[in-house]
Amino acid sequence: MANKYVVIGGSAGSFQTVLKLLEELPKNYPYPVFLVLHRLKNVRSGFIEALSIKSKLKLIEPADKDPIEAGKVYLAPANYHMYIQFDNTFSLSTEETINHSRPAIDITFSSLAFSYTNKVVGVLLSGANKDGSLGLKDISTNGGITVVQDPNEAQIQTMPQAALDIIDVDKILSAEEIINFVTKLHLRYD
Amino acid sequence: MLSEDQINEIIKAIKDVSGYDFSEYSPRSFQRRIDKIIEDYRFDYKSLLKKIEKKEPEFYEKLVADITVNTTELFRNPPVWHSVKYRILPKLMENEKVDIWHAGCSTGQEVYSMIILLNELGMLDRVNIYASDLNTTALAQAEKGKYIYRFNIEYLQNFDEVIRKNPYNFEEYNDVPYSKYFDIDQVKDKILIKDFLRNKAIFKKHDIVKRENIFHKKFDLIMCRNVLIYFNLSLQSKVLNFFYDNLKFPGYLVLGYHESILGNEAIKFHKKHYYYTKKLI
Numbered sequence: 001m002a003n004k005y006v007v008i009g010g011s012a013g014s015f016q017t018v019l020k021l022l023e024e025l026p027k028n029y030p031y032p033v034f035l036v037l038h039r040l041k042n043v044r045s046g047f048i049e050a051l052s053i054k055s056k057l058k059l060i061e062p063a064d065k066d067p068i069e070a071g072k073v074y075l076a077p078a079n080y081h082m083y084i085q086f087d088n089t090f091s092l093s094t095e096e097t098i099n100h101s102r103p104a105i106d107i108t109f110s111s112l113a114f115s116y117t118n119k120v121v122g123v124l125l126s127g128a129n130k131d132g133s134l135g136l137k138d139i140s141t142n143g144g145i146t147v148v149q150d151p152n153e154a155q156i157q158t159m160p161q162a163a164l165d166i167i168d169v170d171k172i173l174s175a176e177e178i179i180n181f182v183t184k185l186h187l188r189y190d
Numbered sequence: 191m192l193s194e195d196q197i198n199e200i201i202k203a204i205k206d207v208s209g210y211d212f213s214e215y216s217p218r219s220f221q222r223r224i225d226k227i228i229e230d231y232r233f234d235y236k237s238l239l240k241k242i243e244k245k246e247p248e249f250y251e252k253l254v255a256d257i258t259v260n261t262t263e264l265f266r267n268p269p270v271w272h273s274v275k276y277r278i279l280p281k282l283m284e285n286e287k288v289d290i291w292h293a294g295c296s297t298g299q300e301v302y303s304m305i306i307l308l309n310e311l312g313m314l315d316r317v318n319i320y321a322s323d324l325n326t327t328a329l330a331q332a333e334k335g336k337y338i339y340r341f342n343i344e345y346l347q348n349f350d351e352v353i354r355k356n357p358y359n360f361e362e363y364n365d366v367p368y369s370k371y372f373d374i375d376q377v378k379d380k381i382l383i384k385d386f387l388r389n390k391a392i393f394k395k396h397d398i399v400k401r402e403n404i405f406h407k408k409f410d411l412i413m414c415r416n417v418l419i420y421f422n423l424s425l426q427s428k429v430l431n432f433f434y435d436n437l438k439f440p441g442y443l444v445l446g447y448h449e450s451i452l453g454n455e456a457i458k459f460h461k462k463h464y465y466y467t468k469k470l471i
Contacts, residue, residue, distance in 0.1 A: 063450040064419040065426065077448045083218040091216040092419045092448055094261040095223070111218045114191075 002070045004031040005084070005116045006182060009105030009135070011038040011127025013155025017175040018125070022055035022073065024183045029057060031186065032068050034084070034112070036076045036105045038127065048075055064092040076103035083107060086115040099131040109135025118143035121185065123178060125149045127159030137167050147171045149178060191225055196235050200224060203242040208250045210324075211399050212257065214425035223257045230256070255325040259420065262296040265303045265348035266415065267447045272357050273464040274304075278442045279311055282410050288317040289438075291409045292391075293398055294417035295321035298332025299345070303352075304413070305387045306371050310353055310364075314390070320405045322396035333393050335383030339374060342381050399425065401432040408438045416446035423453055430455040434468060441468040 010018055018035065025033070039047055052059045060066075061077040068074070068088045076082040081103050083091040091111075098104035105124070109132060112120045122139040124132045126149055140146045146169040151157035153174045163169065173181060192200075197220070201212045212220060228238055241249060265271050282288045292301050301321045308314040323329050331337075346368060356362040368374065373382040396404050398417065412433050418426045430451060433443055443459065443466040445451075451459050451466060459466040 061448065063448045064446075065423050065452055066450075080448055081219075083216070083222075085216065085218050089423075091218055093216075093219045093222075093259065094416045094419070094446075095219070095259045096261075107222070115218070 002031050002068070002119070004119050004121055004185060005034070005112055006031050006121045006123070006185065007034040007036070007108060007112055007139075008123045008125065008182075009036045009109060009127075009132040009159075010125035011101075011105075011129060011131065011156075011159055013126030013128075014149075017149070017178065019051065019054070020175070021179045021182060022051060022057070022059070024179050025055065025057055025073070026183065027056045029071050029183075029186065032070050033057070033073045033182075034076070034082070034108060035073060036082065036103050036108045036132075038101050038103075038105075038129075038131070039078060047078070051075065062090045062092075065089050076108060078103075081107040083111040084115050085111070099129045101129070101131050105132035106135035110138040113138035113142040113144060116144075120144035121147070121182075123147045123149075123182065124160055124163050125175075125178070126154035126156050128156045129158060130162040132159060133163040133166055136163050136169070140167050140169065145170050147173060147178060147181065150174050192221065192228070192235055194221075197221055197224060200235075200239060200242070203239055204250065204253070207242060207245045208247075208254065210250075210254050210397060214399070214422050215420055216422055219420060220257070223259075227253065227256055251326060255327050258325050259416075260296040260325060260328050261416070262299045263348065264299045264342060264345040265352045266300065266345075267464075268348050268351035269357075270415075270444065270447060270464040271303065271307070271348075271352040273462075274444065275307055275311070275352065276358070277463060278411060278444075278465060279307070279313065281440065281442075283311070283313060285410065286316065288313070288411070289407050289409045290317060290319050290411045290413070291405065291407075291436075292319070292321040293396075293412055293414040293433075295323050295329075295332055295393070296325070297328045297337070298335060298391075298393075299337070299342070300413060300415065301332060301391050301393075302335060302371075302383050302387055305390050306349075306353065309371075309387070310366065318407070319391040320407070320409075321391050321393050322398075322404065323393075324395070324397045326395055329393050329395060333388070335388045337381050339376060339379045339381045398429060401428060403436050408436055409441065410438050411442045411444070412437060413444045415444065416449065418449055419446060427453050427455050430458070434458050437468045439468055439470060442466070443468070 059073045080092040148160045148169045151161040
């Protein structure tokens, strides 16, 4: 079991931030990282390759019931919701879209919040809909750390603003500060 | 959100009145389904439990249908269908009879995808197609083969990928018209599968959790896509064993795009491209 579960949700305007973050994440990063990114429905291939180019960590689109390992980056697969279960495995689902999204950020955030409570670090980036705020609220309620990109700095502020409207988050940071915070998380908490 | 104990009470109540057993479903997604049902039905935990305990088949059948997920598409994930078209079906072409089972067929789009492909390959006469699902409403729609056009239009692109194009030869293009297989009425927003396709499959209600072979056949090919993801690892193993026992040899198994065979059953199947073959052990 990992000490922390880092989960990042992003939609329109978040791709460059995620790309930069993956470039900066150190090789021996001690936590698993989960990415839930909205993408076009029929873009099924090429996305993970684009994200992988500069990443030092291995990027994986998990299969159902795959075990979770520290130091790996898991990308929610296109057209599936990604749940994290408390036996340290993934559980995928093709149920209805939420906020027109599958994967939905809310589902991964909430399931992590209930499975790993105060070990969860949830980060919500730029985006054009309201996905993620309910899930981030669950992370907050269950004792995890919540980080939201500063809406004034985000390319599209709808998604981070929606979270700030309903949660008293731990940190409001710029994209650069978020990258810095996530990549140095282990120096701060372990 | 309901607690784990409350969820377990609901699972027990459903099993007692209806025989449906959800105790080995994936806990997180099951919990979310129940939360959604409570919200949609405007119930709370107690009123839901009470309603279940009234033992009204009409209610619990609807409940079970709503718990289960019915997402399906025509030719979902074209690369998987390329495997079916270029790697699996050609090996079955020599057989006098071919038996295919769609386990968990939902509203039937996948069944019709298979029938269309078999027809294009000139194999349809020699193939028996069986399809089953737990959800009687979905099954009824599958039998009718009638869908909402705007929900299915984007999947015609999948049709192009699988039926018209050849991924191994970009110059090949078979201009098969949609009207060969579908009656499309854009004004009424309907897409109807042609008669000659609709009479082909045998649809039957079946709960895969019970692991009974209701068709009393062994199968050359079992299609079971995005069904096992709702089960925990232990139930997945039992169902995969059941598939193993009910496949002929050689026999083929196609799962969902992000499903794989883990645990003890892994040694019973070979993974190739997007499908599995039965191993002799």
